[in-house]
Amino acid sequence: MAYRDKEHAREQNIRYLNTESGFILSKWHDIKKRIRKKEKMKKDNGDYKKSPGSKKIAKLEHTLTKEEFFAAWEEHKIKYGWNCYYTGKPMKIGRKLAVKGAKRRHSTPPDLLSIDRFDSDIGYTKQNIVFCRWDANDEKGAITINMCKTIYRKHLERIARPDRRLYEEGGSVTSMDYGLWQKDNIRRIQKQIRSALNEKE
Numbered sequence: 001m002a003y004r005d006k007e008h009a010r011e012q013n014i015r016y017l018n019t020e021s022g023f024i025l026s027k028w029h030d031i032k033k034r035i036r037k038k039e040k041m042k043k044d045n046g047d048y049k050k051s052p053g054s055k056k057i058a059k060l061e062h063t064l065t066k067e068e069f070f071a072a073w074e075e076h077k078i079k080y081g082w083n084c085y086y087t088g089k090p091m092k093i094g095r096k097l098a099v100k101g102a103k104r105r106h107s108t109p110p111d112l113l114s115i116d117r118f119d120s121d122i123g124y125t126k127q128n129i130v131f132c133r134w135d136a137n138d139e140k141g142a143i144t145i146n147m148c149k150t151i152y153r154k155h156l157e158r159i160a161r162p163d164r165r166l167y168e169e170g171g172s173v174t175s176m177d178y179g180l181w182q183k184d185n186i187r188r189i190q191k192q193i194r195s196a197l198n199e200k201e
Contacts, residue, residue, distance in 0.1 A: 014095055023093035027115050028069050035062040035124055056142075060123030068126040076131045085116075085130040086140070110135035119145045 016022035037058040091113040112134040
């Protein structure tokens with residue numbers, strides 16, 4: 001009887017996780033585990049492996065509350081519906097019942113709803129969380145906004161200077177100087193791009 005009761009409870013839990021309220025609540029619990037990492041590390045005498053999340057997340061400041069999290073989800077639905085914040089593609093919720101004795105867990109569907117910190121240098125705050133597809137979240141990884149700017153600037157430089165667009169061909173190597181993103185410098189790069197495109201024509 002105990003076994004049947006346990007299996008019934010598992011099935012009931014999966015059914016609940018396949019509802020919007022159940023799934024979103026589970027996502028909040030996942031976040032809560034991560035933002036409490038600092039406290040758990042103290043209890044475990046600084047043992048990193050005994051608590052979920054990364055050391056970096058433990059060092060960040062997190063201000064997100066349960067009420068703000070659910071409010072952010074409602075705001076997302078109004079603005080974007082059930083679509084990914086990054087790609088605009090449809091998202092879905094759902095969990096599968098784990099198969100007992102299986103060596104591997106079910107693979108995560110690429111369109112599964114997930115929570116991402118928009119800027120990896122900032123913790124979980126109402127302004128910094130976004131609702132997106134799992135594949136978009138996975139592809140973005142832990143890249144920071146500043147690194148995105150640097151990569152994009154390099155991309156513009158390659159377009160503007162086709163004769164030196166490859167690093168191995170002697171393209172310019174600059175430091176992580178984010179001051180290049182000031183208005184005057186952006187205009188300069190845009191002018192170079194227009195000039196290069198006109199020359200091609």
